[in-house]
Amino acid sequence: MFQLNNKKAIVTGGGSGIGKAVSLLFGKSGAQVFVTDLNKEAADKTVEEIIAAGGKASAVVVNVADQKEVIDAFKEAGAVDVLVNSAGVSHIGKLETTSESDFDKVYNVNVKGVYNCLYAAIPLMKQNGGGVVLNLASIASSVGIPDRFAYSMSKGAVLAMTLSTAKDYIKDNIRCNCISPARVHTPFVDGFLAKNYPGKEAEMFEKLSQTQPIGRMAKPDEIAALILYLCSDEASFITGCDYPIDGGFIKLNN
Template sequence: MREERLKNKVAVVTGGSSGIGRAISILFAISGAKVHILDFNEEEGDKVVEEINILGGKAILHVCDVSNALQVNLAVENIVNQDNIIDILVNNAGVSHIGTLTSTTEEDLQRIYDINIKGVFLCSKAVIQNMYDNGGGVILNMASIGATVALADRFAYSMSKGAVLNMTITIAKDYLDKNIRCNSISPGRVHTPFVDDYLKKNYPDQTEEMFEKLSKTQPIGRMGKPEEIAELALFLCDDRGAGFITGTDYPIDGGFIKLNT
């Protein structure tokens, strides 16, 4: 039986219906937390809640667009009405985009901003007062290696993750004396449904070949697994192991940043 490292904690996970968010939601739930998933995809969100319930955990889906302030505030209000306290917020919801400065449209940039930047701002702002009033909490943001190194054809996406990285350190600084820790994770390429959809759409006759090529861009020779990112998230949200950690970004990238030459 897995140790309940988050026993009696209330956690909010945005974008928790698929990929890394799904893995975090499941791991947090089986580690003892009550997980509130904020996601616009009701069908996939319900599947994750059902899976968690089968595993003996507790989870509730709140259908929510994280770029919409009214929806975010209502979801957080409902969570507080149910559980009084929010111990953990994982800002995982995000979208990717492929393109250079030249090929990125204003509409592309606005969409990336609304979800990847504004969404983190709205969700963090919605929970911060509750954490303040209850003696502390943890905010964990999902950044990217693109926040710190140059990635080809990822102009808007990398820009947005750079903003996430800066929000992480400024939140950590501003609420240092309120016992609110804020850190971020910067994954390299992780095998999620987004990768599979991208390959099917752009390389329908070369999916296996391109999957292998993308995998080898990590020096370790493979893509990361969502479950590996979730394990790092669990560590950073557990005060017993990470209570002395705040304002820090954690790359989990198969050696991409330091070992690529």
């Protein structure tokens, strides 16, 4: 079950964090994985790990905010069966502490980047007789998170684009879903703690972990497992859905 044999899968942000976990799992599950990332070294490292495990993969350096780069990269991949929009950036701040440049940076990657990848992939999927899109939304798409104004805006847009794409292309045999993780222990979290809480990393890590009712952050592999299911044929009856994977955050954190 949950195999992607003979599928071509594009994973954006595949050089680290959730995107890397998805790329590695897809490679183990039989997909030919196109690992896209701004960081060539990180993308190459993911590809090396996939190949070492017996999988097939290629690294593609691309800025998802640049539509021409994305279209060219996707055309190079050829047929696209699965697209996972994992590339993203974060920003900490409420409205008054979010500058125009901060807002534009988050928008260009998290919103325009997803749009660009959809714009490039959907025509290829239509030519191929169908496909699957999985977008990374967030709990911030559904509930208010303190000091996450721009990030929440962007993830709300991802949820809306997911529903719209699912509706518009259901007759083309294209499924589109999104997932909404709570905090996930990625290199971004470690970097954030080291930068903002030097000497108190362990204390702050535990404090952030406890904001999930389940008492810990998610592991990237756990997020990847849900993504694999939603992109597999076993999930062929699922489209236009958002799946929280949040340790109880949305429903139990009150």
